[in-house]
Amino acid sequence: MSIDVQFVKLPALKVASALGFGEQPETEAWRKIFAWMEANNLLGDIKARRFFGFNNPNPSPGSPNYGYEQWVTVPQGMQAEGDVKIVDFPGGYYATIECKLLDIGEKWGELVNWQAGSKYRMAPNQCLEECLTPEILIDAPEDQPFSIENVGKMQMRLYLPIVEGE
Numbered sequence: 001m002s003i004d005v006q007f008v009k010l011p012a013l014k015v016a017s018a019l020g021f022g023e024q025p026e027t028e029a030w031r032k033i034f035a036w037m038e039a040n041n042l043l044g045d046i047k048a049r050r051f052f053g054f055n056n057p058n059p060s061p062g063s064p065n066y067g068y069e070q071w072v073t074v075p076q077g078m079q080a081e082g083d084v085k086i087v088d089f090p091g092g093y094y095a096t097i098e099c100k101l102l103d104i105g106e107k108w109g110e111l112v113n114w115q116a117g118s119k120y121r122m123a124p125n126q127c128l129e130e131c132l133t134p135e136i137l138i139d140a141p142e143d144q145p146f147s148i149e150n151v152g153k154m155q156m157r158l159y160l161p162i163v164e165g166e
Contacts (some may be wrong), residue, residue, distance in 0.1 A: 001050075003097055004098075006095070006096045007093070008094050009093050009157070010089075010092055012091040013071075013089045014073065014074055014075075014086065014087075014088050014089075014090065015072060015074060015087050016071065016085070017069055017084065017086070018036065019056065021065060021146055022065050024082070025066060025068035026068045029068045032082075032084060033051075033072050033084070034137075043138065044056055049072050050072070051130060052128045052159075053068055053069060054127055055069075056068065056069040071089070090125075091122070092125040092161050093123065093161070098132070099157075100152065101131075101151045102151050102154075104158070108158060111158055114159065115162060120162040120165075122160065122162060125161035129159070131156060132157055137154075
């Protein structure tokens with residue numbers, strides 16, 4: 001099977017970070033980010049922002065609970081408050097593919113399998129998931145941001161950190 005892998009150098013980014021934990025931590029993390037953005041007048045400028053997330057911590061066998069950390073890029077000078085922290089992300093070199101959120105598990109598997117058969121090895125940087133359609137979540141009813149309808153429409157870009165070599 002062939003997948004359309006692109007190579008991207010992510011620049012250093014300043015991000016606001018919120019953590020969710022439980023059986024559906026993505027919802028909690030997104031709610032915290034959106035509430036912080038609203039309080040800081042950033043929701044009206046949604047197209048100027050990038051939204052990245054990742055498991056933190058990963059799921060563990062036998063437990064339905066795991067963590068999810070949600071990031072949004074922010075202008076210089078933004079301040080942390082409450083559950084939201086400001087993080088300086090150093091950037092890095094990534095292999096990426098696009099997918100629908102509905103297919104994210106399968107697509108992560110394809111990207112990892114691609115890497116295993118390539119001349120690249122995984123770098124120690126963070127794997128990332130970029131939401132390309134955050135407006136779907138913003139416009140969703142508060143109690144159903146990840147409804148099956150929304151999950152089917154959401155576009156994502158997966159980022160696997162890589163370096164060339166053995």
